[in-house]
Structures are given as C-alpha cells and as structure tokens.
Amino acid sequence: MNEKIVNQPATEETLLKAKNGMPMLLLNLALIVVSIAIFIWGIIHIDQQQILAGVLMGVAIFYWCLPVWLLFAGLRVVHPNEALVMTLFGKYVGTLKGAGFYFVNPFMTAAPVPKASHSELAAGGELETESVTSGKKNNPALVKKRLSLKTMALNNNKQKVNDKLGNPIIISIVVIWRVADTAKAIFDVDNFVDYLSIQSDSALRNIVRLYPYDATDDEDANEKSLRGSSMEVSQKLAEEIQSKVDVAGIEIIEAKITHLDYAPEIAAAMLQRQQASAIVDARQLIVEGAVGMVEMAIEKLNEQSVVELDEERKAAMVSNLMVVLCGNRDAQPVVNSGSLY
Numbered sequence: 001m002n003e004k005i006v007n008q009p010a011t012e013e014t015l016l017k018a019k020n021g022m023p024m025l026l027l028n029l030a031l032i033v034v035s036i037a038i039f040i041w042g043i044i045h046i047d048q049q050q051i052l053a054g055v056l057m058g059v060a061i062f063y064w065c066l067p068v069w070l071l072f073a074g075l076r077v078v079h080p081n082e083a084l085v086m087t088l089f090g091k092y093v094g095t096l097k098g099a100g101f102y103f104v105n106p107f108m109t110a111a112p113v114p115k116a117s118h119s120e121l122a123a124g125g126e127l128e129t130e131s132v133t134s135g136k137k138n139n140p141a142l143v144k145k146r147l148s149l150k151t152m153a154l155n156n157n158k159q160k161v162n163d164k165l166g167n168p169i170i171i172s173i174v175v176i177w178r179v180a181d182t183a184k185a186i187f188d189v190d191n192f193v194d195y196l197s198i199q200s201d202s203a204l205r206n207i208v209r210l211y212p213y214d215a216t217d218d219e220d221a222n223e224k225s226l227r228g229s230s231m232e233v234s235q236k237l238a239e240e241i242q243s244k245v246d247v248a249g250i251e252i253i254e255a256k257i258t259h260l261d262y263a264p265e266i267a268a269a270m271l272q273r274q275q276a277s278a279i280v281d282a283r284q285l286i287v288e289g290a291v292g293m294v295e296m297a298i299e300k301l302n303e304q305s306v307v308e309l310d311e312e313r314k315a316a317m318v319s320n321l322m323v324v325l326c327g328n329r330d331a332q333p334v335v336n337s338g339s340l341y
Helices: 020-043 050-065 067-073 181-190 192-208 228-249 264-304 309-328
Strands: 075-078 084-089 091-099 101-105 108-110 153-154 160-161 168-179 250-262
Touching: 020 050, 020 075, 020 101, 050 067, 067 075, 075 084, 075 091, 091 181, 091 250, 153 192, 153 228, 160 192, 168 192, 168 228, 181 228, 192 250, 228 250, 250 264, 264 309
Parallel strands: none
Antiparallel strands: 075 101, 084 091, 084 108, 153 168, 160 168, 168 250
16 A cells, blocks of 8 residues: 655744734733722622622622733733744744734743753753743753744764765864744754754764865865865855755854864874874975075085085085985084095
C-alpha cells in the first residue's frame, strides 16, 4: 500500500492589530469604583427599595465575579524587541509586536516559547523560564510566553571534523541570529533553538570538508583554506545555515569560527611539519640574501682593485662568506699563514 506524504504549508506571520490598553484599564477601574458605590447604595437603601437595591447589588457582584477579570485578562504588556504569538482556541490569530500596553480579546492566549535544551546561548539570548503560580524561576517544566526578537549568539560545543585532506581537526563556531518570522519559529518546528543548533553542526561539517586546514604547497598557493580564508568560509557557512533554518523563521546574521586546531592525535606531527616548513623558508631567504652579499663583495673588490683574485681564490672566498653568512653559529676566525698554492 502506497502512502503519500503531504507537506504541511508553512505558517505565515500576521501582525495583530490591538487597541491601546490604557483607556480600557481606566474604564475598568472606573467601573469598579461605580460598582462599589452601587453596592454601598444598595446596602443603605435595602429597606426602602428592596427590588431596586437587590438588582443593583446583584449587578455589582456579577461584575466583580466575571467582567472585571476578563477586562484585566485582555491587557498585555510588550517590551522592546519582544513579541507575543497569540492564539484563540488553538488557532493562530496574529503576533503582537511593538513595545506598548495593549488590549486584546481576553480569550486569546500567548503561545509558549520553547526553552533551549541542547545549545549554549551567549549573553543577550537567554531563554529564562518563569513560574506563573509559585513565582520561582529556572523550572524546566515551565516556559515563558514572550518571544525574544533580540539578536542572539549561539555558541555550540567544539567538535571533531575531517577537513578536505581527511585530517581530523577540532573546530567550533558562533552563530549570530535572530527570529525573523515568529509564526514559523513557534508553530513550524518543535524547538527552534535546538533546531538551529543541530543544523549549525550539520552545516559546519558540510563546509569544513570542502577546505583543507592550511594550504602550504607552492602549487596550491591560491587554494582556499580554513585558516587562511576565514572570511570566505564564514560567509559560506552563514549561507549554508540560512538555507537550512528558513523553515524555522530564523535569520542568520553572521557565522564565525571561534576555535580551529588539529586533533590531539595528529597535532604533534603537524607541528613538526609546520616547523620544518618554517625552517626551509627561513633558510631559503638566508641563502638568497647571502648570495647577493657575496656577489656585491666581489664586485666591490674588482671595482676598487683592492686585490687580484683568480678563479680559485674567488671560489675560496665565496665558500668562506657563505659559511659565515649561512651558519647557525658565530664564525670562528682562522689565520691562514700559508698560501693556497
């Protein structure tokens, strides 16, 4: 039996148009005062006008029991760079954005924001939990209602990845991100923070395997590497992560490598290779400089006719100068009391 998999359409964010909450708050407070005054009037005149006093007292009590709390329940406070994703009887009706004091349908509820469980968030991206009944915080069973729209930093743990040459390296990245579509972040994925963390690890492995740790050969001087082309690698990494988290309504601002090193099992061998390469490069530079100095010395001696040198004496002088200029230690002078012939 063949079963067809139907892809659920993505949820589109809708801005909720809410009224200013201050007039409703003042109206509710005024009605409370009026209801109290009516109740007191009814108590005073209960003997004279029983029916009217009873009705007014009943209206006041009814107002205290239900409408007053409904009006208070419809008041919402939104802080800067925060949003409330509102639902009405399980149906998404809109997102309340913009700092201010609003009044909405009292039966609307704010969708809970999932707490990060596997990722490590830097400062500015904390998802604190808050208790509604006991006032205690850091309760893993409770999550807050306000969705942060601030720019946040995701710093995943270090992981071992093989580069283009198959060398194991230890690498970690930091991803700068923010929520761009609140509806997708809340309704289209289970936990958008964990989703971002997992997709960042996957994208990191896909990008790292395209580059070697370092390009050292002369024929590969133009080859891009993780260590030498950090800007290009970061750009491709951000594009790769963005393509994976569009479904979660997340915008990737930047992705940077924070740690890059060889794995411990090959770190010593690679260090010796780097040292050998540095020694060879240094020796090559020393030899080039020494040859130039020897050539200049011979030309000066010939121009000023200081001494006549035949080919054999020139060879001896070149040998001595090269030893002095290219040696690792200070040259020990030797007095020649004889002759070359």
